[in-house]
Amino acid sequence: MKVLDYVYLIEGRLYDSNCYIIGEDELIMVDCGTGFNMEYIYNKMKEFGLNPSKITQIILSHVHFDHCGGLNIFLTDYNPEISVFEKEAPFLESADMRMLLLDMFAASFKPVKVDNLLKDGQVINIKPYTFKIIHTPGHTIGSICLYEERFKLLISGDTVFAGGSFGRVDLPSGSLSQLTESIKRLSKLNVKYLLPGHMNISYEGGKDISLICNMLSENY
Numbered sequence: 622m623k624v625l626d627y628v629y630l631i632e633g634r635l636y637d638s639n640c641y642i643i644g645e646d647e648l649i650m651v652d653c654g655t656g657f658n659m660e661y662i663y664n665k666m667k668e669f670g671l672n673p674s675k676i677t678q679i680i681l682s683h684v685h686f687d688h689c690g691g692l693n694i695f696l697t698d699y700n701p702e703i704s705v706f707e708k709e710a711p712f713l714e715s716a717d718m719r720m721l722l723l724d725m726f727a728a729s730f731k732p733v734k735v736d737n738l739l740k741d742g743q744v745i746n747i748k749p750y751t752f753k754i755i756h757t758p759g760h761t762i763g764s765i766c767l768y769e770e771r772f773k774l775l776i777s778g779d780t781v782f783a784g785g786s787f788g789r790v791d792l793p794s795g796s797l798s799q800l801t802e803s804i805k806r807l808s809k810l811n812v813k814y815l816l817p818g819h820m821n822i823s824y825e826g827g828k829d830i831s832l833i834c835n836m837l838s839e840n841y
C-alpha cells in the first residue's frame with residue numbers, strides 16, 4: 622500500500638518483515654523479508670509502478686533473518702548498496718548463525734558485504750525525504766529506527782509496533798533496559814506515521830510510543 626507520496630509498504634507475508642520502499646526517482650528499501658516470498662515482493666513493486674533496479678540502497682533495521690534474508694536473492698538480481706548499523710555489520714558479513722536467528726527460521730544465509738556502516742544521527746537523503754538514523758538498541762544491539770522530522774514519520778523496525786507493543790528482548794544481544802531507554806528517546810520525537818517491521822502501520826505513532834513508554838516506566 623501507499624502510505625504517503627513516495628512511501629510504499631509491502632506487507633510481510635508469513636515470517637517476512639514489512640518492506641518499505643521510498644523515493645521519487647532513486648529508491649531505497651528498508652528491510653527485505655526472508656527471501657522466501659521474493660516473487661510476491663517483486664510483483665507488489667510492479668503493481669505500485671516501482672522498478673527494483675532503481676533501488677540504490679537497502680537499509681536494514683537490524684540483521685534478523687526475517688528482515689535480511691531476502692538480500693541473498695535481491696543481490697543476485699540487482700546491485701544496491703547495503704547499509705547496516707555499524708555494530709551489526711560484522712554479523713551480516715560473517716552470516717552469524719546466532720545473531721541472524723538462522724536456526725529459528727530453519728534457514729541458510731550467505732555472507733553479505735556491507736557498503737555503508739550506519740551511525741547514530743547519520744542523515745539519509747532520498748528525495749523528497751530526509752531521514753535520520755536513530756540507534757535504538759534493545760531488540761538487538763544495533764537496531765535502528767529511521768526518522769523523518771518534517772513528515773513525522775518513523776520507521777521503527779522491531780523496536781516498537783502499532784497499538785503499543787514492542788519487540789522481544791530475549792533474543793541474542795537483546796536488553797530490556799536498553800529497549801526502555803531507546804523507547805524513551807523515541808517518545809521525545811513528534812511522530813504521526815509509525816511504520817513498524819511487522820504488522821500494521823499506525824497514524825497515531827506518538828500515542829503508541831507514549832503508551833509503551835509509560836507501561837515500561839511503570840513496570841521496569
Ligand SMILES: [Zn+2]
Binds near residue numbers: 683685760779
Ligand atoms: Zn527482529
